[in-house]
Amino acid sequence: xxxxxxxxxxxITTILNEAYIIKNNGLEVDIDKVxxxxxxxxxxxxxxxxxxxxxxxLQNEYLKRYPIxxxxxxxxxxxxxxxxxNKIPHEGDPMLFFGSAELVGLTVSDELKSAVLMEGNKRDxxxxxxxxxxxxxxxxxxxxxxxxxVAEKLFTVDIVKEIRETFHDEIRCIxxxxxxxxxxxxTGGQMRSYLKENPKKAPRFVKVDRKGDIHFDSDAAxxxxxxxxxxxxxxxxxxxxxxxx
Numbered sequence: 001x002x003x004x005x006x007x008x009x010x011x012i013t014t015i016l017n018e019a020y021i022i023k024n025n026g027l028e029v030d031i032d033k034v035x036x037x038x039x040x041x042x043x044x045x046x047x048x049x050x051x052x053x054x055x056x057x058l059q060n061e062y063l064k065r066y067p068i069x070x071x072x073x074x075x076x077x078x079x080x081x082x083x084x085x086n087k088i089p090h091e092g093d094p095m096l097f098f099g100s101a102e103l104v105g106l107t108v109s110d111e112l113k114s115a116v117l118m119e120g121n122k123r124d125x126x127x128x129x130x131x132x133x134x135x136x137x138x139x140x141x142x143x144x145x146x147x148x149x150v151a152e153k154l155f156t157v158d159i160v161k162e163i164r165e166t167f168h169d170e171i172r173c174i175x176x177x178x179x180x181x182x183x184x185x186x187t188g189g190q191m192r193s194y195l196k197e198n199p200k201k202a203p204r205f206v207k208v209d210r211k212g213d214i215h216f217d218s219d220a221a222x223x224x225x226x227x228x229x230x231x232x233x234x235x236x237x238x239x240x241x242x243x244x245x
Contacts, residue, residue: 046079049108168236
């Protein structure tokens with residue numbers, strides 16, 4: 001038997017052993033589960049694209065001696081360089097990883113793409129319905145016999161929190177859009193300029209004052225303006241940029 005044949009036999013044995021460990025230890029990726037995750041990290045995405053469970057996949061010590069482990073680490077190194085250049089997030093929407101994975105040479109199955117897209121649409125629809133319910137609730141409050149000031153004391157904390165989060169979502173959407181256009185993470189000053197030049201991108205945006213604070217609607221009736229300081233904006237960008245840019 002030639003050396004080449006021996007080498008080929010050894011490779012086949014290695015591949016079979018690797019597949020055996022994955023199957024018998026429950027390490028295979030569950031597409032239904034991972035598609036429901038609202039965000040992936042880089043290492044989770046790489047594991048998923050290799051057909052491994054993103055949590056348990058690399059915890060199995062036996063896999064470290066097999067080719068799949070090196071393949072995952074090599075792909076992770078390359079994708080982390082993309083993340084460092086703000087081409088993909090360190091953690092973010094699963095859809096944002098597909099393009100870079102294919103550039104690295106990883107296969108993203110149509111089944112995975114379809115599942116992630118479907119679950120993402122479900123989350124978006126739920127968010128739209130939640131905002132619609134908030135708007136309807138505020139409309140009902142105005143028409144209710146309960147004096148508005150009394151109702152305001154009862155519900156203001158939760159409502160303002162919801163609306164503040166809505167404005168944060170508007171900033172997040174802008175960051176995602178900039179990322180998809182290949183733009184780098186904006187500074188606080190760049191974001192303020194962007195909002196002034198594109199006010200329709202964030203419907204709750206009102207203005208930027210001389211101190212650099214952002215003013216935005218924090219009242220569903222449009223009667224209360226809240227300030228977001230420069231420091232708060234920077235924290236917001238950094239929090240969302242690591243996830244979405």
